[in-house]
Amino acid sequence: MKNRRDQRWLLAFSLIELMAVTAIVTSIPAAQYAKAQQKAHQIECGSNLQQIGVSITAYQTGENKFPDAVFYPDKPFEDPKSICKILENSGAGIPKEMWICPAAPDSLKQRGMTFVYNDSFAGRQSLPNPSKAWLLIEVNCVSKKVPPPHPQGYNILFADGHVMATNRLPASITSKQQASLEQLRRDVEGHRLASLFLKDTPSSDAR
Template identity: 25%
Template sequence: MPARIPTLRNLRNGFTLIELLVVIAIIAILAAILFPVFAKAREKARQISCASNLRQLGLAAMQYIQDNDEILPGAAYSFSGGGVIGGWMYYQTYSATPTPNQYDPTLGSLYPYVKSQGVFVCPDDAGGQLSRDSYAINSCVDAGTQIGNVFPGKSVAAFDDVSSFLLFGEEAYPNGTGNSDTQTTDDAYLLYPVSTNPISTRHTAGSNCVFVDGHVKWCRTDQLAARHLQTGGVDTGGACP
């Protein structure tokens, strides 16, 4: 006699509530394991995209230097509310919080070498996406002699070790993380002391940076303050080289 083939009805009757709960529990466990993995992978992808942006800014700065007698790009700012042309980024309006189109990269000195507004915004920075800028120049690459609202850049020859001195980094202000100086996104990356002009920690307690020689790497925030931003390695409002 041929074996009896189970019907759909019999299969349904054989699937108990306990078995259903076991399946749900397994799915929940897998989700708890996989979701953090996916989140880390997504953040890593954003960090890589941000590093790519800074790499392009670094290359643009190198081209700018070649075209301007080995002088680094300068910075500009304005407290009056009017825009200022002459820096690496055009600072359009003064505001204590990120505002739409607060910056205009197309009028900055590096845009002719980049020609993409997206390069100036980190994908992890919602404030920067609003204001159109996530990055800032280190104040110590400026010559210190203000001409109007513009700070011209220093000569590359002023730096003993261009591979260890920060040129551009990620600003904390556009992301709303405790920066009391609303100007640092544009005119200088870290006006001293570092404690009141923090470096962004958007990427796992650190940030991407491009150095005066054009190379890019991820650095812990404490490493940046101690090794790459000012002489003496301490946050004392210290001198620039």
């Protein structure tokens, strides 16, 4: 019974993070995203993700697990559960600018990180199908109200180290996240979390 309650709370907090990120990206005017549709930005962003992928692979090999990081940290270079901070502490030496897509609006760049981490793999030793398992994806993906950052959509880093630009988002970002988000709304109805995260939050449409 305790394990089941713990799992529900872990799911709730993960989804609350999703809702918080959605509120961030939807607060930025769409026009600020539209100006960024440039192929050069897509290539640079993809190259950055590939280099981050090399560091994640090195971490996974050395620690025998994937980074135990959160979906999207509030302070990427201070939060000990941030993928940025975890890799920094491991000696990866990733320049801070690599965590920012050049196509992102300035107001989003100021947050220090424009990618979300697949926290469902946090702390796991291995994955059954790494070429299909996404690790990092551009933060725009959390809402239908926000356009993709590149001409070919979103850059996605997979667990085998390859990066793909596509308009087709992973199922965990689309159907599963949306279904879970709706379940969270039902589960926390009447709870204090509802007043903190749902009452004044714009409609959150995970892709």
